[in-house]
Amino acid sequence: MPIDFAFTEEQNLLRDSVRAMLDRIATPAYIRRCDQEPRYPSELYDAYVEMGLLRMPFPESVGGLGGSVIDFVVIAEELGRKSYDFLGAYGTCVFNGLNILHNGTEAQRQHWLPRLLEGRIKMSISMTEPGAGSDAGAMRTSARRDGEHWVINGQKVFSTGAGAERNVINLYARSKPEGPHQEALSLFLVDKDTPGITLRKLDTLGRRSLGTYEVFFDDVRVPADRLVGEPHKGWGYMLSGLQLERLMTAAGYAGGAQAAVDLALAYAKERQQFGKPIGSFQAIAHMLADMQTAVDASRMLLWRAAWQLERGEDALMAISQAKLFGSETYANVANQGMQIMGGYGYIMEFDMQRHYRDARATTITAGTSQMQRNLIAGLMGLKTK
Numbered sequence: 027m028p029i030d031f032a033f034t035e036e037q038n039l040l041r042d043s044v045r046a047m048l049d050r051i052a053t054p055a056y057i058r059r060c061d062q063e064p065r066y067p068s069e070l071y072d073a074y075v076e077m078g079l080l081r082m083p084f085p086e087s088v089g090g091l092g093g094s095v096i097d098f099v100v101i102a103e104e105l106g107r108k109s110y111d112f113l114g115a116y117g118t119c120v121f122n123g124l125n126i127l128h129n130g131t132e133a134q135r136q137h138w139l140p141r142l143l144e145g146r147i148k149m150s151i152s153m154t155e156p157g158a159g160s161d162a163g164a165m166r167t168s169a170r171r172d173g174e175h176w177v178i179n180g181q182k183v184f185s186t187g188a189g190a191e192r193n194v195i196n197l198y199a200r201s202k203p204e205g206p207h208q209e210a211l212s213l214f215l216v217d218k219d220t221p222g223i224t225l226r227k228l229d230t231l232g233r234r235s236l237g238t239y240e241v242f243f244d245d246v247r248v249p250a251d252r253l254v255g256e257p258h259k260g261w262g263y264m265l266s267g268l269q270l271e272r273l274m275t276a277a278g279y280a281g282g283a284q285a286a287v288d289l290a291l292a293y294a295k296e297r298q299q300f301g302k303p304i305g306s307f308q309a310i311a312h313m314l315a316d317m318q319t320a321v322d323a324s325r326m327l328l329w330r331a332a333w334q335l336e337r338g339e340d341a342l343m344a345i346s347q348a349k350l351f352g353s354e355t356y357a358n359v360a361n362q363g364m365q366i367m368g369g370y371g372y373i374m375e376f377d378m379q380r381h382y383r384d385a386r387a388t389t390i391t392a393g394t395s396q397m398q399r400n401l402i403a404g405l406m407g408l409k410t411k
């Protein structure tokens with residue numbers, strides 16, 4: 027029997043315990059407070075640490091629990107079901123930590139990973155700059171070696187969660203002034219409170235709880251051992267880390283999209299017009315049938331990608347497809363959910379508008395839909411430049 031869609035008993039247990047923890051802490055009122063004030067979901071993050079969720083995807087040698095990629099996807103979908111930012115708080119720490127595990131020195135693994143897994147620090151990622159978005163290789167932020175230090179100058183933008191307490195920014199910068207970016211970038215671990223750093227929170231439509239920041243670096247000095255792994259190898263580290271980041275985002279989109287469909291479905295069963303529930307009008311019923319079908323299809327793409335990654339296969343195509351389809355599905359079902367809820371979908375008291383706002387970012391972040399299509403088409407042998 028070559029195909030098996032079932033989770034193991036342990037994975038079912040994991041999903042149920044994550045769901046129970048979320049239902050206890052991430053109540054609808056809590057989610058609204060985090061979005062509207064806006065505020066970082068600290069209570070939830072503490073619960074992740076306490077439950078060992080951060081340890082889950084790491085090997086036992088660094089204090090982890092040795093969980094699989096599928097376990098990670100199970101957790102990510104549950105968190106995304108409540109709020110994409112609740113997943114972002116978790117997932118960004120995990121994929122940056124895994125990058126250190128795979129690319130850092132032994133001393134770096136032993137120093138940083140226990141701190142991360144025990145919740146003593148958090149991690150964010152800074153790649154994007156005002157002049158370097160989809161074209162990440164065009165980044166200009168520079169790192170110059172000065173004795174036992176590196177001196178960093180430049181500006182990043184859209185650094186999500188950079189302002190969180192005890193955050194360590196995973197910063198990609200040019201460590202060689204000249205040469206192709208593939209051989210000129212390095213990855214640095216920089217405490218967000220280091221002198222010379224200024225953070226400015228951006229006012230965004232959605233994803234407001236973690237917040238996304240402009241980060242200015244003005245002669246920021248970091249010790250030489252803050253450079254992860256080897257100098258000038260950052261581009262390769264970045265690309266390898268992006269695979270898990272995109273898988274995580276796809277899992278979060280499936281969770282968010284399912285939550286939007288659940289809200290719309292419950293509303294369609296409840297709301298009466300012309301003496302009947304609106305869900306009994308074929309126009310609405312078919313819309314909901316299409317929405318659930320799209321969500322299930324995005325979940326299938328997600329699971330296949332996770333399964334390939336777990337088996338150590340090249341999962342680039344599958345991950346890009348899962349990210350592309352998952353993001354567009356979340357944005358589409360949130361949009362259709364608004365339509366199903368009529369005027370009530372448009373007011374802040376109902377949660378559909380938050381899905382609509384959060385989902386709108388998904389086709390832009392972690393590589394736009396156009397860039398995913400470029401990548402997929404490239405793997406199909408088409409040149410899209």
Ligand SMILES: Cc1cc2nc3c(=O)[nH]c(=O)nc-3n(C[C@H](O)[C@H](O)[C@H](O)COP(=O)(O)OP(=O)(O)OC[C@H]3O[C@@H](n4cnc5c(N)ncnc54)[C@H](O)[C@@H]3O)c2cc1C
Pocket residue numbers: 151152153154158159160161183184185186187230233238387390391392393394395396397400
């Ligand atoms: C809420 C949010 C959170 C984010 N979090 C982070 C983070 O934590 N860390 C981080 O480093 N970055 C983060 N980003 C940045 C994000 O990754 C970038 O916004 C994204 O990569 C696109 O870059 P850009 O905004 O500069 O758009 P551009 O690259 O300028 O693109 C503009 C448009 O042109 C299209 N385009 C560009 N090049 C091509 C091409 N070759 N072919 C076809 N179309 C093309 C794009 O698809 C897009 O539609 C975040 C962004 C947002 C909105």
